[in-house]
Amino acid sequence: MSDFDFSVITANWHFLAEGLRYTLQVTVTAMIGGIIIGTLLALMRLSSIKPLQWFAAGYVNFFRSVPLVQVILAVFLILPLLLQFLTGKMIPIGAENSAYFTFTIFEAAYYSEIMRSGIQSVPRGQIGAGYALGFTYGQTMRLVVLPQAFRNMLPVLLTQTIVLFQDVSLVYAIGATDFFGAADKITQRDLRPVEMYTTVAVVYFVICFALSRLVKRLQARIAIIR
Amino acid sequence: MNYHWDWQFFFQEADDGLKYYEWVIAGLGWTTAVSLASLAVALLLGSVLGVMRTTPTRWLVAIGDTYVDLFRNIPLIVQLFLWFFVVPELVPDKIGIWMKQDLPYIVTAVVGLGLYTAARIAEQVKSGINALPRGQRFAGLALGFTEWQTYRYVRLPMAYRIVLPALTSESMNIFKNSAVTYAVGILELYFQYKQIIEKTSQVLEITIVVTMAYFMLAFVMNRMLAFVEKRTRVPGLISGTGGK
Amino acid sequence: MRKSLTALALSLSIAGLAAPAQAQAQLTGTLQKIKETGSITVGHRESSVPFSYLDADQKPVGYAMDLCAKVVDAVKSELKMPNLQVKYQAVTSQNRIPLMQNGTIDLECGSTTNSVARQQQVGFSVHYFITSVRMAVRKDSGIKDIGDLNGKPVATTTGTTSDALIKQNERGKHIDVKNIYGKDHADSFLMVESGRAAAFVMDDILLAGLIANSKNPSDFAIVGPSLRDEPYGVMVRKDDAPFKAVVDKTLIGLMKSGEAEKLYTKWFMNPIPPRNVNLNFPMSPALKAAFASPSDKGVE
Missing domain, CATH: 3.40.190.10 (Periplasmic binding protein-like II)
Incomplete structure (x- = not known):
């Protein structure tokens, strides 16, 4: 490759940065939303009420069996139909907003499995202890179990978030402009695939590598309390 | 909702003379082919890398670690694009032209997906081996085994059984991840999904059918590995739940 | 992002103010939707040069985009909504029809062939190009x-x-x-x-x-x-006669006044962004005929 042209990157740096920002926004939104919904699903799965268990198990198994890229496209095309059915009006959503929603509900399934093993890592006796103190179920979970579960699982939750950060690249399938989508759009216009895709790979690597090293350090510091 | 349900279209003829349900079946075939071939590559390479990372030889560990870091920290779709668009431009012209014109696309896809998944398998294999008591290696060495023989006869047979549940979920992941290979021209299930949406716009019907097809693939893979897990269970160990 | 959020908030408040003041019960389909949401979404392509593609700032531009800008102006005056918000949504050949059907886009301005098969799913304006x-x-x-x-x-x-x-x-x-x-x-x-x-x-x-x-x-x-x-048309929703009428009226007007030909010259016979190349693609006899007697008949 004799003519690696860096000007393609410098000339479009702003657009790429905008894309990276969108990738981060989706990641953070889906992380927060996903952990909240995921925790609720985990509590349902571990509750003694059968229908709740079934619902949570069905939800998790559903999203863990279908390809993310298919869910991204299906939601983008079907959600407006559904909203139209419910409200009777056409509500345009757009690729960018659709992705926020898709990633939140999709990642919830994965976070839920992590939170479930987190909750199970807290010794049973503590729940009894919570009740003995006169706490309700909600209080026991909120004040005793969940904080420990969350702390124990923090490295795993963060590792999943790094995976999520990478997976946002799949919004390419619906033409949203994330970091990879931005690079792809420039490639489509300037016909410079080598420069763009190499740059994208390097940037992803640097970010994800640094983050996974940080998680590793964290993991060493957080020993699971037993 | 002014959606016009129509299940009949699956039996209508598309532009190429095939019927739409045949597109779905063709896609299913490619998905299975790409996934199984990639799984073979990933298991082989992942095992080698996983073993390398547990050896006492430093440079082997370094190679294994670097590989895993590299392939785990770049999104799959970007890796596939690197293999498809970038690598042929970096190699000598002759090889590049051969890669672009004569090399079937499925090879590129299998290399991309296989190498990506190998990094994950290497992690599992490594943790399986590290989960064994150190004494097993020493016992093997004391019996006069070489380092390699301790892997072959003592450690790997145990390690694989320990990590089988994790390998099961990686094997199911590979079927889902194979959907991304549509981006490098593989006419697999997701590609056909997009195609059929464009041609017929019957979004709901085709989404239901394709989702069920992916379910089925995941289920079959899961049952097959659960069977393997059951057959290879080590007596006396509390092993997996039979693949959930 | 912040800019577009402000614009969104602004348009929402405008829509909120405007809606009760001049509720028009007779509006249907896309026009009604535009009225209610206070916005119109234009579907565009990313690499259909010179019809609809991204310029150096990644903004959609082109011959079809210019024609659609006129259509949007007509919609604004038709609905008496001078501050109508215009949104853009990139589409591909795979998703443009579903996105039109599900209401994500209201108008597709790219390079879409008007075919009889597609007419079962969407509507088309009169043709603005023959390829x-x-x-x-x-x-x-x-x-x-x-x-x-x-x-x-x-x-x-x-x-x-x-x-x-x-x-x-x-x-x-x-x-x-x-x-x-x-x-x-x-x-x-x-x-x-x-x-x-x-x-x-x-x-x-x-x-x-x-x-x-x-x-x-x-x-x-x-x-x-x-x-x-193959003739290109602006894609609209199927069976939405009032909206299609606005689109057609605008395009036919541009063709009759010679303005469409000016736009043609701008995009096909002059240097265009992003690299100032000139396509030098003169108007074909078929297109001249299409401008003289506008038609929305699709190809088989």
Whole structure:
């Protein structure tokens, strides 16, 4: 490759940065939303009420069996139909907003499995202890179990978030402009695939590598309390 | 909702003379082919890398670690694009032209997906081996085994059984991840999904059918590995739940 | 992002103020939707040069975009909504029809062939361009006609009508080609440029646009007879006569006043962004006829 042209990157740096920002926004939104919904699903799965268990198990198994890229496209095309059915009006959503929603509900399934093993890592006796103190179920979970579960699982939750950060690249399938989508759009216009895709790979690597090293350090510091 | 349900279209003829349900079946075939071939590559390479990372030889560990870091920290779709668009431009012209014109696309896809998944398998294999008591290696060495023989006869047979549940979920992941290979021209299930949406716009019907097809693939893979897990269970160990 | 949020908030408040003041019960379909949401969403392409593509700032521009801007102006005055918010949504050949049907876009301004088959799913305005399907090849390949393609890899963009064409042609002329699918036109062209495909079968004007924008335009040629002529129309929702009437009235007006021809000259006969290349693609007799007597009849 004799003519690696860096000007393609410098000339479009702003657009790429905008894309990276969108990738981060989706990641953070889906992380927060996903952990909240995921925790609720985990509590349902571990509750003694059968229908709740079934619902949570069905939800998790559903999203863990279908390809993310298919869910991204299906939601983008079907959600407006559904909203139209419910409200009777056409509500345009757009690729960018659709992705926020898709990633939140999709990642919830994965976070839920992590939170479930987190909750199970807290010794049973503590729940009894919570009740003995006169706490309700909600209080026991909120004040005793969940904080420990969350702390124990923090490295795993963060590792999943790094995976999520990478997976946002799949919004390419619906033409949203994330970091990879931005690079792809420039490639489509300037016909410079080598420069763009190499740059994208390097940037992803640097970010994800640094983050996974940080998680590793964290993991060493957080020993699971037993 | 002014959606016009129509299940009949699956039996209508598309532009190429095939019927739409045949597109779905063709896609299913490619998905299975790409996934199984990639799984073979990933298991082989992942095992080698996983073993390398547990050896006492430093440079082997370094190679294994670097590989895993590299392939785990770049999104799959970007890796596939690197293999498809970038690598042929970096190699000598002759090889590049051969890669672009004569090399079937499925090879590129299998290399991309296989190498990506190998990094994950290497992690599992490594943790399986590290989960064994150190004494097993020493016992093997004391019996006069070489380092390699301790892997072959003592450690790997145990390690694989320990990590089988994790390998099961990686094997199911590979079927889902194979959907991304549509981006490098593989006419697999997701590609056909997009195609059929464009041609017929019957979004709901085709989404239901394709989702069920992916379910089925995941289920079959899961049952097959659960069977393997059951057959290879080590007596006396509390092993997996039979693949959930 | 912040800018667009402010714009959104602004448009929402405007819509909120405007709606009760002049509720028009007789509005239906897309016009009603535009009225209620206070916004119109224009679907555009990313690499359909010079109809609808991204310029240096990644903004959608082009001949079809200019025509649609006039349509949007007409909608504004029709609904008496001067502050109507205009949103843009990138579409591909695979998703443009579902996105029109599900209400994500209201107007598609790109390079969409008006065919009878598509009319079962969406509506089309009068035609603003007539294209011929031909193929782009590398000059050094020696390919002159569709017969030379036998046994060669040929690129086409998924979901486009030339995909169907090439398949029909394969059968008719007993030519066996290896189909390669690009995600978008630029992707398919990249296949030819990088040597992956021997030819790219597509609307000639799109090929001309891609060649003009390539690194070495002189390496490529458009060859072969026209496989067929295809008219482009602005895509609207099916059975939405009032909205289609606004679109058609605007376009016909532009054609009659000569303004459409001016826009044609601007995009086809002059340097265009992002690299100031000139396509030098004069108006065809077929297009002149289409401007003289506007039609929305699709091809078979």
